[in-house]
Amino acid sequence: MDIFSMTNQKGGVGKTANTINLGAALAEAGRRTLLVDWDPQGHLTEALGVPESPDGRTMKGWVLGEWKGDPHQLPVPYRERLHVLPTALDMFLLDKGLYAANAREMRLARLLEEFEDEYDACVIDAPPSLGIGTECALMAARRRPGRRGGLIVPVEAEDSSIRALRLLLRQVVVLSDLMRETIDIIGIVPSRYDLRDGEMVTSMLEAFRGMGDPPVIAEIKKRTDIRKAWRAKVPVLEYDAKCEASQWYRDLAKVVLAA
Numbered sequence: 001m002d003i004f005s006m007t008n009q010k011g012g013v014g015k016t017a018n019t020i021n022l023g024a025a026l027a028e029a030g031r032r033t034l035l036v037d038w039d040p041q042g043h044l045t046e047a048l049g050v051p052e053s054p055d056g057r058t059m060k061g062w063v064l065g066e067w068k069g070d071p072h073q074l075p076v077p078y079r080e081r082l083h084v085l086p087t088a089l090d091m092f093l094l095d096k097g098l099y100a101a102n103a104r105e106m107r108l109a110r111l112l113e114e115f116e117d118e119y120d121a122c123v124i125d126a127p128p129s130l131g132i133g134t135e136c137a138l139m140a141a142r143r144r145p146g147r148r149g150g151l152i153v154p155v156e157a158e159d160s161s162i163r164a165l166r167l168l169l170r171q172v173v174v175l176s177d178l179m180r181e182t183i184d185i186i187g188i189v190p191s192r193y194d195l196r197d198g199e200m201v202t203s204m205l206e207a208f209r210g211m212g213d214p215p216v217i218a219e220i221k222k223r224t225d226i227r228k229a230w231r232a233k234v235p236v237l238e239y240d241a242k243c244e245a246s247q248w249y250r251d252l253a254k255v256v257l258a259a
Helices: 015-028 043-047 059-063 089-099 104-113 132-140 159-179 199-211 224-231 244-257
Strands: 002-006 033-037 076-079 082-085 121-125 149-155 185-193
Touching (some): 015 121
Parallel strands (some): 002 149, 033 082
16 A cells, blocks of 8 residues: 655645545555555544544554554545544644653554555555654655655745755654664645735745756645535545546556556
């Protein structure tokens, strides 16, 4: 199973929408895909109208060893080839529990190993923070023999996004050195921008494109179809398969699968 983490410690950058729609594009391309709602705020679960895990039988409970049941009970089918590992009410306690856990950075990776042969691809909706939950998402997407994986970083076209990106890149370097693992950054995805907002947007896009490493691998503009699909609790590829935004996500899926 290839594992990709949609990661940015800055909130409001389109992380959840990109996770959902990339997952839908991978499923459309024939990949059995698992979406992981690793963000304690649970936006992905809510956005797709998926039921939360019941008390006691949760992702957080398994990861922290509080629930010893079969983890295969956790994924919820959403569409053909697209399943969701949903949030639960106890997810807000995840970071607190992880800080006291042994090998804490690998806890999500160990959970996903349970699904290695059941899915072709996994996309993690990581938390908007630099905490231990994000470190778990980074390690789950680390380089592994014979598997694709890495980080996809959605960014906003505004000044604060550059600093947030630099902080994330620094965290990746520090964690890679600490864990003696390689964490690849597949690329950045400027998201939720409108060229009509003027020079600030165009200058930020030029700055992102000029970075080179990590490269810009897709650009997701503001579109009514994306917003309407969100309100309808479906991926934009299902809401309107022929719209421009749907093709953007198909193109992003091709890049990811070639990583």
